[in-house]
Amino acid sequence: MPDKPVFRPGIMLENLHQKSPLIHNITNYVTANDCANILLACGASPIMADDPLEAADITGLCQGLHLNLGTPSQSRISSMLSAGKRAARLGIPIVFDPVGAGASPFRIRAAGELLKEIRFTVIRGNLSEIRALSKDRQQEKGVDAAPSDKITEENLEQAAAFARQFARQAETIAVITGAIDIVTDGIRTFCIRNGHPMMNRVTGTGCQLSALTCAFLAANPGQPLEAAAAAAAAMGLCGEIAHKRLGSLDGSGSYRTYIMDAVYHLTPDQLEKGGNYEIR
Amino acid sequence: MPDKPVFRPGIMLENLHQKSPLIHNITNYVTANDCANILLACGASPIMADDPLEAADITGLCQGLHLNLGTPSQSRISSMLSAGKRAARLGIPIVFDPVGAGASPFRIRAAGELLKEIRFTVIRGNLSEIRALSKDRQQEKGVDAAPSDKITEENLEQAAAFARQFARQAETIAVITGAIDIVTDGIRTFCIRNGHPMMNRVTGTGCQLSALTCAFLAANPGQPLEAAAAAAAAMGLCGEIAHKRLGSLDGSGSYRTYIMDAVYHLTPDQLEKGGNYEIR
């Protein structure tokens, strides 16, 4: 099998630039500004609305729905449920970002309720967040064990097997991000080696990837796995481009700005050439 | 009539620098940080407070009130009502930014209630937002049709006529922003040609203008039309100045920073010379 058969992330970015989808974000107040700005930077449009009195109505105007579990409240969870159901009826993509999923019983319950009620197109989190989501499901037989720590070259195969099983059981595309990103629908698996560790020193780069993923999905219907992989490669590549630009005095403040700049300038050609991935 | 008779935006900016008004913002959580920072950059001071338990008390300390409909909730709308009533009693300027006014029945109802209960000094939005506000009023006779799309040189006269009629009916100063900004009290109309299209790629530049407008109004009592026009020219001019500064790698992230820098450095003289407007 040739290395890059049908996966054309550059074309997907071109579609995003051309279609400029409107994305509804129900998200935490810490990084909402970053999510709005990355959607504008990549050519999409954001709308934020998290009150149950309007959440589903807002979803009805949009081409994608991004749900984020950061700074959760009962009201925001209710909005996610009603928005998610509307999105499902409309057939638009839904991305779920289970921020801090295992950090409190409230988040575990909320995530469990959302997983039960909504079929997410993509769930994106780090390994410990996805592991927390999978725990409810471990009474079922044959669950692969997740590696106990971060994704490395050494535990990649084990992490990929865990991701595939999680994706199949949750009937979703799993995007597990770390030093290596794993993107899988339970059958095909992308391992993406873009990105830079310094991205962890800027809050919201994960949330931003979830928003960006939703935009890629909305602009590329029918190819959700490839769109999710393209988004992960794009975000990581922008982290690399921004890192190369850092001067000796630039730190995490400038890095945050440069990542946004890189997303703004990213071309289909850059993404096509700079994406560093393998398909397993 | 000479082109620039009594309108002296530079003097208005000087007043703002000298008086340093305190502005109460009841605004969305997406761009609250941007609003606070632009008020500090222009020499004013921000306070954010959106709980009904304190909204009116906070207004009582301030020289201006900025209400913004983004990420609305019933609680925040209640705060807007009580703060707006206090502001009216105190005679301080009230700026309303109807973010996404037509996006949901909840926003339409909320905007309608606010319009009914509070006489805003200025309402600032894009054409579709102001059109959404005017719809409730269209049963009344003689409402000029709003252009169906954005403001251009071609539909400017039609848009200005619509703005004037909206301003008269809502007893406010209408600020409709776009490629050309229209600022009118229903009688005199400023058409302002400052700004840059890339401002649309940064979230919150509209919210920031609304906050800035409130600061200009607070520092220039008795001249609300001119103050609103000066604010729109100032924001647009800063968007131009910031755009000229962009290097080849700078995108929307750096642009956001440079706009703030330009507001921080804007001098009365720069604004006097750089304002690009006509009075109709």
Added chain:
Amino acid sequence: MPDKPVFRPGIMLENLHQKSPLIHNITNYVTANDCANILLACGASPIMADDPLEAADITGLCQGLHLNLGTPSQSRISSMLSAGKRAARLGIPIVFDPVGAGASPFRIRAAGELLKEIRFTVIRGNLSEIRALSKDRQQEKGVDAAPSDKITEENLEQAAAFARQFARQAETIAVITGAIDIVTDGIRTFCIRNGHPMMNRVTGTGCQLSALTCAFLAANPGQPLEAAAAAAAAMGLCGEIAHKRLGSLDGSGSYRTYIMDAVYHLTPDQLEKGGNYEIR
């Protein structure tokens, strides 16, 4: 007494870099992003969670708790109470930032309730905020008068006496920030002359210092007074470093970014040499 006896702020920063404490922030939505980013910049990790359904559980995972009174709501105050009680049981440091403490009866009541129920390790505010907190206590005898305005060289002794008395009565470490920062446990007093007036033109530098203080405390148990002084010196020094970097077009937007960059790059050695303080 030699001028710098046991106070080694550089070693405290080194401890912070090595221990990377997780800090729970219950804070306003205006500067939550800034607080998260400064914690990441200094080597700590942030988690934001403000719902009563999970606040205490989140605190249970953390090494420090930062409570901030900006944009207060009854729900957030309830969360502060339950989180504060959990933190007290766990023996982890609690930093309270009484943003706008005197601005409304609601904030005064909320601050009073928090002060009554929780013993804060540190309370950090400007002079007028700390003065507002002390008012409830003025029926008690012998309260030193706070200077009526900002801290200057002229009123420093009076402000320090006020700070000491406040610290003793509230059984806390008082950090009163201004042109000169006063840090005292009621017995020993640090007067810190780092910082730059332009920091006041960026929203959230105070909130950021409170978050940073919590991180220093968490990484240096048993030395809360010194840790709070080290944090104040570090923040001020970063404000100085960032200010030196400003180019002619850079304003408050760039300054905000450069402060974050300076925190990211700050070394123990820089802090050891650049801290400008005296112990009274």
